[in-house]
Amino acid sequence: MQALIWDVxxxxxxxxxxxHRLAFNEAFQAxxxxxxxxxxxxxxLLAVTGGRERLLHDMATRPDAPADPDARRALAARLHALKNERYAAIxxxxxxxxxxxxxxxxxxxxxxxxxxAIATTTSRSNVEALLGAHLGPGWAAGFAAVVCAEDAPRKKPDPQAYLQALAGLGCAPAEALALEDAWPVRGARRPRKRRAPRRLTPPRCRSPRPRRSRRAPRASTARSGRRAAAARCRCG
Structure with a gap:
């Protein structure tokens, strides 16, 4: 393993x-x-990747949502922008x-x-809000690549975000470990994915167990071997 790729x-x-869920509800109320x-x-709704796409999917099931597709997309964009503001505040x-x-x-x-590197389908403003709060204003310097929704418009499980992260890292898919909570990306030989991150710690060394000595064959087995050898001699 030569690199780590983080989902957010x-x-x-x-x-x-x-x-995000709380921020969406605050946007609805606003x-x-x-x-x-x-x-x-x-x-x-998490089965649908992307906040704006999630809104459109939900609106398709609501009789009180705008019937006109353009009006529905405009409302989704407005709600999504407002949600991002509320998320940053949270x-x-x-x-x-x-x-x-x-x-x-x-x-x-x-x-x-x-x-x-970071490979996510969330907005860059959301990444900046989260990592800026926990890692400080210079958080981006710790990553060779930060790929967000604006950089990779094709949502996961499409591998676009991961392929861009790999390009920024300068390594092949087999050389990177991806830490991800979603379903695996499509495509062969993409980075391996785990459901939850774990610390990288060396395995504990264990003293080798003493090998058990082989037991002598049972008498019946030894006699059978001698009889087979004698039979071979008679046939020769």
């Missing part, structure tokens, strides 16, 4: 349930819409901590000189 939402932090996404509904207020072990793994990788 759900991997670096539990941003979906405690961040525009006077009677829509609310509870945890169950939002869990279903992060700034300390409402979204990093997942346990993430800060330690980031620091461990930096000290080991392991190059890292």
């Amino acid at each position: 939402d759900g991997t670096l932090a539990e941003t979906e349930r405690d961040g 525009l006077g819409l009677p829509w609310r996404w509870d945890e169950r509904r939002y869990g279903e 992060v700034a207020a300390g409402g979204i901590p990093l997942r346990p072990g993430v800060a330690e793994l980031l620091d461990e990788a930096r000290r080991a000189g392991l190059p890292m």
Whole structure:
């Protein structure tokens, strides 16, 4: 392994349930819409990648959503922009901590000189809000590439974001480990993905167990071998 590629939402932090969902509901309320996404509904909507796409998917099921496609897209864009503002406020207020072990793994990788990149389909403003709050204003210097929704418009599981991150790292897919909470990207030989990040620690050495001595063959087995040898001699 020569590099790490990080997803953001759900991997670096539990941003979906405690961040984006709440921000969407605040955006609905701000525009006077009677829509609310509870945890169950939002869990279903997570099957759709991308916040704006998620809004459009949900609106297709609502009789009180605009019927005109252009008006629906305009409303989705307005809601999404407002949601991003509310999300940044939630992060700034300390409402979204990093997942346990993430800060330690980031620091461990930096000290080991392991190059890292970010590959996400969330907006750059959301990434800047989260990592700026937890890693400081110079957070981007710790990553060889930061690929966001604006850079890779084809949403996951399309591998576009990962391929751009690999290009920024200058390594092949087999040389990078991707930490991701979503389904694997499409395409052969893409970076391996794990559901949750774990610290990179060397395996513990174990003393080799003493080898058991082979037991002598049972008498019946030895006799059978002698009879077979005698038979071969008679045939010769």
